[in-house]
Amino acid sequence: MSTTDPTAPRAGTEPGVAPPAPRPTARQRLGSVAWPEVAAPAALVLLLVGFGIADPGFLATGNLGAMLQAAAILMVLVLGQTFVVATAGIDLSVASTMTLSAIALGETYSRTSSILLAVVVALVTGVAVGVLNGLLITKGRITDFIVTLGMLSAASGLALIVADGKPTQVIDRFLLDLTVRGFGIVTWAVLLALVLTVLAHLLLFRTSFGTHLLAVGGSVRAARASGVRTDRVKIAAYALSGSCAGTAAVLLVGRVGASEPASNTSFLLNSVAAVVLGGVSLFGGRATIVSPIAGALLLTALVNGLTRFGLSEFYQPLAVGVVVIAAAFLARFDR
Amino acid sequence: MSTTDPTAPRAGTEPGVAPPAPRPTARQRLGSVAWPEVAAPAALVLLLVGFGIADPGFLATGNLGAMLQAAAILMVLVLGQTFVVATAGIDLSVASTMTLSAIALGETYSRTSSILLAVVVALVTGVAVGVLNGLLITKGRITDFIVTLGMLSAASGLALIVADGKPTQVIDRFLLDLTVRGFGIVTWAVLLALVLTVLAHLLLFRTSFGTHLLAVGGSVRAARASGVRTDRVKIAAYALSGSCAGTAAVLLVGRVGASEPASNTSFLLNSVAAVVLGGVSLFGGRATIVSPIAGALLLTALVNGLTRFGLSEFYQPLAVGVVVIAAAFLARFDR
């Protein structure tokens, strides 16, 4: 890398005083982009072009809007999952937490008719579940896998209990508008997902919290030795994931017009798949935000395209499985 | 540990010639049993006693038989999952593979009416999926998590395609008898699960393959340096998991009298939960067979007991989640 930088000291000269570091050049930055992180965006572009040639309507603004709309919930969940995976953890409870938050929203709304309060309760519920996950993992010293697996079950059980097993209609202009109105094909929901994506990117790369998150994922010991409060950082990552689940719940209720205690397992698997397709190492320490989001869009566009082609629904899980493995093959880690 | 052994050299004496090693005494063996590995059996006993006191019918032979019967499929799947987790991998495709194998059985049976052939095809299907997983992981150098996640989707898609989405009745005396006849409460299916458990235990602890499996889980590098063919061992572990899925498929079809392209997600989550409850480290290298089996029985007995108590179905996922986390808390890893 550095050898392309003319101002860097030549290897071998010694004892070389390191020069004042220049801002990295565009070429340097490009050179340091790792292939795993480009695989998902590249595959997404390939897919869009391929489907677009086969079926020009696929790229019509209307359909692009439909895809973005379909992707919004997954995008928000993927942001949270990315934070957790960056710390070398995993959140298997994202989808259940979303369900629980949706129920919290529905119950609050049906009792108070205040959509604002209902949204707040949904978000608080998500954060609370996330914090509980984080506490069990750090203070309880139980592996993330089993904590969030247990929470997957517990949260969906709680959702059933609170909802008494029944869906609640949430017919509210504000919520419905979220997923319908906006700026052309960019509905409010999509806009929210995009804004959160930008914020997540800035959080990860421009704040000290982001650096600490990556440090914890890279090496808990080293991070701790450097004065990072590793437990807090982990808890924060799960809390972020929980808040993303809460936000996704708001979009979900807006989209389906009701809060339902049914589990949304496919969101879990898709969120993990998108993160891994996005080249985020499951071993932690290396992450981007853009690539997992591209992974989420890839999965969504794939199903949209297959649906448009009228491919029997039976072939869709097969196609998704093959694409996930193929994309991971492109993005496979060096280690 | 060794300090309780009077024949071991005292620490500090040097240069001490190690004595001819005696067979470990019973006390030594007991002392070397790690707590994580005892947690699941202990929790199982507690649960049986607790439920038994509250509801004596719970421990009646009839109900014990029903529980064993209900647990048989999960037990077989758990054996495969244990092998994979012992190598520090994970098989997220077990349940889908079982579904695909069941469909393969049903289709073969409905075309040839040969139950023998159908069972063979089911087993071969399971092994084939396992080997494919193993090859993608080792030769394709893709993480196990993503390979088996993709396979989860692909195998269930394939099952749908092959079955054309429809269940097939498989009314065969032999298969039906598996889950009904046998020795009292121990039906043939249960007996098979128990025999496989014993075989798995012997395979893991009494053959060189078992040692190699644990070595690969402990350290791939060290195992390779010691001349272990690590890729082959990993592939074999996934193949074993696949063959367990195939065997479980036979029991499943026998149990419900039909092959169905249903997704069976709960078998996946339960198999992982049982393995982790059984104190098998997700980091690999340490495993037992008995404890994960106890974990599987624990999960089954829990649902049986809750159903008998007439606890609302809504409370069951919550109870399962809480028990999983609580048991993991008892069994939490030292590292």
Added chain:
Amino acid sequence: MTATQHETPTAAPEGELLLRASGLTKSYGQVQALRQGDLEVRAGRVTAIIGDNGAGKSTLVGCLSGMHRSDGGELRVGDEQVSFTGPQQARAVGIETVYQDLALVDTLRVWQNLYLGREDGVGRGPLRWLRRGAMRAEAARMVGALAVNVPSVDARVNGLSGGQRQAVALARAAGWGSRIVILDEPTAALGVQETAKVEEMILRLRSQGLGLVLVSHNFDQVLRVADDVFVMRSGRTVAHRATAGTTGPDLVALVTGATVEPRPPAPDA
């Protein structure tokens, strides 16, 4: 934080007592790793700790650096008695440590490692906005101040050689206005040239008035670099010597216990 602060460690008069540990104890579950940890660190001097594997050297170091919480004993830094609950607190009083395993985050860049845990940013708390340009420039200066050859502060640590990593860890420890720098076996895995360079750095820091602690199995190195040496055996500090007038065989005898030593360390030579 300004650039100048990093470059000028608070100089103390040579020989001033910076830290004194007495009777520190520490157990890991059943294992009593540290039974009686004594140490003195003085400004402008290199204090070595020697002892066989498992003697408790790294455990003692861990108690000083805040990584471990000692079970008992007394630790004074300057005039104050302290008790650390984490590495941040040790850092706050000017104690920096280069751990045996370096404790660098492989996946982060050099400048990120140098600033880890004390990022320079606008605002407060975990959400403060990183001043990346300033940090990169300053990081280059910190690394440069030790006259070591690190390719670029933008390189990820996992791309560096053993010697280069050691240099980054040292630059981090030295560059923060620290008063005491602890090094746990810094040259165990290094070649001749790299070792020489690290020893050079140690002496440079000493000349800046810092107190240095050096854990090492290499007695030649200890005699070459250190001013004082503390000897540990089975969790106890069993001897304290000035290196002047001490020979390699003396150290071997002390470490293996061939000579009986009065336990309370002799006053500063």
Added chain:
Amino acid sequence: MTATQHETPTAAPEGELLLRASGLTKSYGQVQALRQGDLEVRAGRVTAIIGDNGAGKSTLVGCLSGMHRSDGGELRVGDEQVSFTGPQQARAVGIETVYQDLALVDTLRVWQNLYLGREDGVGRGPLRWLRRGAMRAEAARMVGALAVNVPSVDARVNGLSGGQRQAVALARAAGWGSRIVILDEPTAALGVQETAKVEEMILRLRSQGLGLVLVSHNFDQVLRVADDVFVMRSGRTVAHRATAGTTGPDLVALVTGATVEPRPPAPDA
């Protein structure tokens, strides 16, 4: 396999050439780690490899032990030209290696580590039935033969000290009728007593007629223990010396390149 076989390594007449590597090359992607690896190993002699960090020592060792597949060059063991595709093959011709990181499986017991990859069992193939009693007894004898103090062959390796682990790795390498034992920095992390014990073991193996290869940064140790020394620089073997008559400063000069050396190694001193 019988117990006696393990204890009697195939003795070769002292000085007989056991292994010769010439011009080995090896790249990791872009990095050419080994450009010209030359080495000779003789029976009853200790051959040292020295060189700075990144000089290619471990890469050369990897090519000899079958861990790496060399890209080019020639490797002869005895009279045969060989080309290894894995560690099993190197073992099969009698080359055993103690890696820099020891390559022990922490979660397995001592006897399992000693037998890993060549378990003694009834039957054939991966399903052969372990003769655990026999292996445990024999393992105790293998460890005992090196006169090292390992608590019990039933202990898990993660419970052992650094020196004890080194002993297990050495016992494994020595106990298999091997002709050549390669040790990559075996004492880097060890204390004085442990180091002395490892050196003792090396000399004992030498006296049994084995050929030993010792990679070390400790030149005193090299001069103390080795008979021959090969010097590596930037992936090349740049010198070959007998230790007799060579001094520490000579080695430093060779390693740092202060002296220019004729490249093709001089014939055996």
Added chain:
Amino acid sequence: GCGSSSDDGGSGSTASGGDTKVAAVIKGLDNPFFQAMEQGIDEQADQDGVDATVQAAQSITDTTGQSDKLTALAQQDYGCFVVNPISGSNLVNGLARISASDTPVVNIDSPVDADAAEEAGVDIATYIGTDNTEAGGKAGDEMVEAVSSGKVALVGGISGDVTSNARLDGFTQAVDGKLDVVQTVAADWERQKALTAATTLMQDNPDLKGFFAANDDMGLGIVQAVKNAGKADSITVISVDGNKDALQSVKDGDLHATVAQYPYAIGQLGVQACEKAAAGDDLPAEIVSPTAVVTSGVADQALAKFPAPFESFDNPLD
């Protein structure tokens, strides 16, 4: 024109039914009920020479996935949509856009929630389906007739599923005061889970007289459990759907009865309604598709006619 479905030529309602393209979005895909529904749609479309595309959700809980599929199809030039929504409102957003472009929507099987539809401006041309509460009630009546008194247990689909709840409610109302409902469990529409649950319930209640299952798949699992327990003579099992396997089981005397809902007919009617709607014809607001209790006496007939209804009914669309 952003956001409207007319972007790539979805020019909505063409006049003649003949060249109308019909898109159908139905529920789960791993259930024979929907297989029969799909078959009905395809065969009716073939017969009438219209072009029909059927898409289904990935599972019976995949509310958003189903909605995504509808939205994807809404971007293409279909002249009419047939929908069988997973929940009352999950398709409302997509349907709102379709209604906005004046493309007719026919609702089959599970109803779109009326309030949600009105709020979003969704215009449903007609609803074709069965009353699930009534279907449960018919099962309840049959159960009372078969066992007259004693304990029965109920096995529902996924906890909280509307269809399941309606059937269980209907059953409970019908047997109220006559039979003793000891317990209700959820078996997620799965055969294996129903079998396990039924086994446990029989252990706990040795004097159980009957099981009602919310669909045939679960009913067949329970039949298996009853046979395993050797209680085929003393326990009566009734379920809902009228799938082929279930009819066969009734014929064999294993399953006591199934309340056939004729998904095939529902699918056919959906396509017919679509053609009429696209042609601008008026449609009744609601078309009740036939249901029938199939017991062993009529199982042969029902099997012979499968998937079509075995009793003739008045098709208001013919």
